[in-house]
Amino acid sequence: MLAPEPAAPGSLYAKRKSVFPKAVDGHFRRLKWAWMTVTLAIYYVTPWLRWDRGPYSPDQAVLIDLAHRRFYMFGIEIWPHEFYFVAGLLIMAGIGLFLLTSAVGRAWCGYSCPQTVWTDLFQHIDRLIDGDRNAQMRLQNAPWTARKIARRALKWSIYLLIGFWTGGAWILYFADAPTLVRDFWSGHAAPVAYAAAGVLTATTFVLGGFLREQVCIYMCPWPRIQSAMLDENSLTVTYKDWRGEPRGSVKQARQAATPLGDCVDCDQCVAVCPTGIDIREGPQIGCITCALCIDACDKVMTQLGRAPRLIDYATLQGCEREKAGGPKESVRKALLRPRTLVYFGVWCAIGLALLFALGTREHLDISVAKDRNPPFMVLSDGSVRNAFNVKLRNMESRPRALEVALSGLPRATMWSDDMARAAAARELRRTVAADQSETVRVYVIAPAGTGAQDFAFTVRALDRERGRDTHTTHFDAPGDAQ
Amino acid sequence: MTKRIDEATGTQTVGHEWDGIEELDTPMPRWWLLTFCLTIVFAIGYVVLYPAIPMVHGATKGLWGWSSRGELASDLRVAKAQRADVLHQIAITPIQSLQGKPELMKAAVAGGRAAFRVNCVQCHGAGAAGVPGLYPNLNDDDWLWGGSLQAIEQTITHGIRQPGDKDTRTSLMPSFGRDALLTPDQIDDLVSHVRTISHQETPSPSSTRGAKLFADNCAVCHGPAGRGQRQFGAPNLTDAIWLYGGNREKITQSLTVAHAGVMPAWHDRLDPVTIKMLAAYVHSLGGGEDFVQPAPTQPQGGAAEPKALAHARP
Numbered sequence: 143m144l145a146p147e148p149a150a151p152g153s154l155y156a157k158r159k160s161v162f163p164k165a166v167d168g169h170f171r172r173l174k175w176a177w178m179t180v181t182l183a184i185y186y187v188t189p190w191l192r193w194d195r196g197p198y199s200p201d202q203a204v205l206i207d208l209a210h211r212r213f214y215m216f217g218i219e220i221w222p223h224e225f226y227f228v229a230g231l232l233i234m235a236g237i238g239l240f241l242l243t244s245a246v247g248r249a250w251c252g253y254s255c256p257q258t259v260w261t262d263l264f265q266h267i268d269r270l271i272d273g274d275r276n277a278q279m280r281l282q283n284a285p286w287t288a289r290k291i292a293r294r295a296l297k298w299s300i301y302l303l304i305g306f307w308t309g310g311a312w313i314l315y316f317a318d319a320p321t322l323v324r325d326f327w328s329g330h331a332a333p334v335a336y337a338a339a340g341v342l343t344a345t346t347f348v349l350g351g352f353l354r355e356q357v358c359i360y361m362c363p364w365p366r367i368q369s370a371m372l373d374e375n376s377l378t379v380t381y382k383d384w385r386g387e388p389r390g391s392v393k394q395a396r397q398a399a400t401p402l403g404d405c406v407d408c409d410q411c412v413a414v415c416p417t418g419i420d421i422r423e424g425p426q427i428g429c430i431t432c433a434l435c436i437d438a439c440d441k442v443m444t445q446l447g448r449a450p451r452l453i454d455y456a457t458l459q460g461c462e463r464e465k466a467g468g469p470k471e472s473v474r475k476a477l478l479r480p481r482t483l484v485y486f487g488v489w490c491a492i493g494l495a496l497l498f499a500l501g502t503r504e505h506l507d508i509s510v511a512k513d514r515n516p517p518f519m520v521l522s523d524g525s526v527r528n529a530f531n532v533k534l535r536n537m538e539s540r541p542r543a544l545e546v547a548l549s550g551l552p553r554a555t556m557w558s559d560d561m562a563r564a565a566a567a568r569e570l571r572r573t574v575a576a577d578q579s580e581t582v583r584v585y586v587i588a589p590a591g592t593g594a595q596d597f598a599f600t601v602r603a604l605d606r607e608r609g610r611d612t613h614t615t616h617f618d619a620p621g622d623a624q
Numbered sequence: 625m626t627k628r629i630d631e632a633t634g635t636q637t638v639g640h641e642w643d644g645i646e647e648l649d650t651p652m653p654r655w656w657l658l659t660f661c662l663t664i665v666f667a668i669g670y671v672v673l674y675p676a677i678p679m680v681h682g683a684t685k686g687l688w689g690w691s692s693r694g695e696l697a698s699d700l701r702v703a704k705a706q707r708a709d710v711l712h713q714i715a716i717t718p719i720q721s722l723q724g725k726p727e728l729m730k731a732a733v734a735g736g737r738a739a740f741r742v743n744c745v746q747c748h749g750a751g752a753a754g755v756p757g758l759y760p761n762l763n764d765d766d767w768l769w770g771g772s773l774q775a776i777e778q779t780i781t782h783g784i785r786q787p788g789d790k791d792t793r794t795s796l797m798p799s800f801g802r803d804a805l806l807t808p809d810q811i812d813d814l815v816s817h818v819r820t821i822s823h824q825e826t827p828s829p830s831s832t833r834g835a836k837l838f839a840d841n842c843a844v845c846h847g848p849a850g851r852g853q854r855q856f857g858a859p860n861l862t863d864a865i866w867l868y869g870g871n872r873e874k875i876t877q878s879l880t881v882a883h884a885g886v887m888p889a890w891h892d893r894l895d896p897v898t899i900k901m902l903a904a905y906v907h908s909l910g911g912g913e914d915f916v917q918p919a920p921t922q923p924q925g926g927a928a929e930p931k932a933l934a935h936a937r938p
Contacts, residue, residue, distance in 0.1 A: 513751070514751075515749075515750055515751030515753065516751045516753035516761075516763060519753070519761070519763045519764050519910070520764065520864055520865065521764050521765050521766070521864070521865070521911075522764065522765050522766040522860065522863035522864055522865050523863065523864065524863075524864035527763075527764075527910060529763075529910060559908055559910070560726065560918065561915075561917065562915040562917060563765075563915070585910050590864070
């Protein structure tokens with residue numbers, strides 16, 4: 143620990159300065175509105191989408207069925223042993239963020255991050271209830287009169303309502319949505335449903351309503367990682383200081399001895415910023431690159447008849463070139479470069495590999511566990527018997543007729559514990575219920591003199607779709623095992 | 625030892641000084657102090673409600689009277705109540721009808737497996753494979769006293785050679801050598817015969833002499849062909865299974881000093897339902913006799929539960 147400098151006493155703690163972003167309109171604001179609608183719609187509507195999977199499986203399009211250990215996503219059903227698909231999706235999401243960051247900087251933060259989307263929504267509620275920036279500031283500083291209390295109560299109730307709607311939508315991903323909604327309100331849902339809805343209501347209320355940009359600046363690790371991933375070719379929101387400086391109002395510019403820059407120091411870029419920073423100080427951790435300052439500045443520049451995009455999406459390299467008098471770089475050139483292409487290639491490769499694995503996976507599975515105690519059994523006629531637990535897995539959402547057969551081990555036959563030994567044969571038939579596993583206890587019997595050897599159980603579907611699977615195991619016999 | 629206010633921070637020092645290094649008396653953060661006080665309040669409540677203060681014998685009981693043994697007892701009560709219905713069903717079902725009810729049979733086998741691990745593995749082994757020369761293997765298809773469900777239930781209930789139990793399985797093979805009922809040469813001829821009928825030796829003059837001796841001395845229990853008789857627990861001598869060994873030396877030993885294995889009668893140690901479940905388990909090991917094919921059941925659909933119920937809970 144460093145000793146505190148005696149010359150500069152005081153606390154390192156800085157109290158939060160409340161942010162009251164001003165309403166703004168422009169290209170990026172409209173893009174954000176559209177994207178916010180899409181992302182919120184995806185979140186709230188997805189659990190209500192239906193997907194017919196026949197009579198034996200749930201018909202919710204996206205369902206994480208923890209109770210039955212199944213993950214449904216439209217036409218795809220994932221069993222616990224196929225969790226690598228989910229791992230693959232998570233890796234794709236990670237590399238997708240790398241790709242996005244190296245290409246368009248912190249676009250995830252600015253447009254798609256739930257924290258940004260919900261904060262944006264809540265800030266809009268603020269403007270709706272309390273008025274725009276100045277009115278909000280006045281109300282903040284006003285004493286607690288009845289009117290202010292009423293306003294605050296109304297606003298926070300709306301926060302809470304949105305929070306509850308958000309937390310409520312979350313639990314719908316884990317159970318049949320219409321049933322759960324009915325159970326939820328009639329008090330019959332599982333306690334974990336109420337707890338999860340409560341926790342997510344609280345986090346939405348607190349993170350979206352009050353913590354807001356502090357989450358991005360102090361709590362989230364992603365901005366820190368991103369700042370390490372950005373390079374001189376990444377698009378960031380940049381104030382073109384060589385064009386704007388020295389700044390001054392139109393009046394000051396008229397009186398100045400030397401010509402001033404384009405920036406009229408109107409502070410509109412600061413007023414509209416949802417994280418309350420000044421972009422003119424350069425790239426910084428608080429900038430989520432939402433580009434609302436571009437909209438605000440463009441409006442002012444257009445009013446003054448000056449060229450727009452004093453604040454713009456630009457790369458560091460592009461800025462250097464432009465500063466030296468070069469042409470403005472094309473966005474396409476900023477996007478198509480080795481680094482982004484490599485990320486894109488890796489991302490696509492994983493995606494294709496997952497699709498390939500998904501398309502070629504077996505929906506029928508056999509696994510065999512051999513009895514080891516006793517490893518074999520000599521019967522009264524001298525024949526040798528081994529016992530196995532054979533597990534048949536039917537991953538289709540319909541019952542399937544299956545045939546289990548011995549391959550190898552000539553002259554051996556088998557029977558199971560729910561049939562008479564007299565009916566022993568080389569094949570057994572079983573119908574396995576839809577989307578289920580069934581364990582069959584199988585006794586394999588081979589004539590006296592059969593030696594220990596490997597053999598296999600093969601399962602074959604008897605329906606039109608066919609499909610087969612094999613599991614190699616071992617047959618123990620006296621002589622070698624003793 | 626002079627307490628003074630530190631200029632840089634405005635905090636009082638503790639008054640110690642080591643080579644010019646002083647320590648600030650920074651107060652605990654408010655939230656920390658509050659949490660600390662809350663833990664004290666919690667501890668007081670805990671001490672009052674739960675067993676906490678150790679005494680010479682035991683500890684204080686606490687107002688709620690909680691104990692880990694009490695918790696176990698209540699868990700066991702709950703488990704027992706959950707099983708009560710199935711156990712009752714097994715109790716009222718005659719053992720020969722169990723196989724007709726696959727679900728009940730499955731439950732009985734599971735219960736029997738648990739009871740077997742507690743009561744039977746000491747002799748018969750964890751895999752029920754027995755011990756050669758001592759305890760029979762229960763997996764195979766050779767039964768001394770019968771391998772149907774009823775016969776197994778009877779054997780477990782009344783045991784083998786248990787004095788005082790009139791229904792116990794009992795018989796006694798003479799010790800032909802020790803009691804000088806047969807000469808060593810005659811015993812040798814008998815061994816030849818027994819090994820011939822079990823296809824371990826080819827017929828010889830010795831085995832021919834032995835056949836005569838067998839008819840006179842052994843056939844009454846083991847049957848004229850040596851296939852055994854279960855009412856006497858007399859083993860089949862023609863098959864491949866030898867509890868006490870099938871080579872010349874072992875058979876000679878058995879003829880000289882006869883074996884008479886015993887097993888406890890379990891009716892005074894286990895309840896009838898447990899015995900029934902044990903019989904079902906032993907019968908299910910692969911060698912059970914008089915198998916009854918259960919009626920074919922409808923293939924169960926889907927997750928075996930109605931959709932709405934199955935997916936109602938997160």
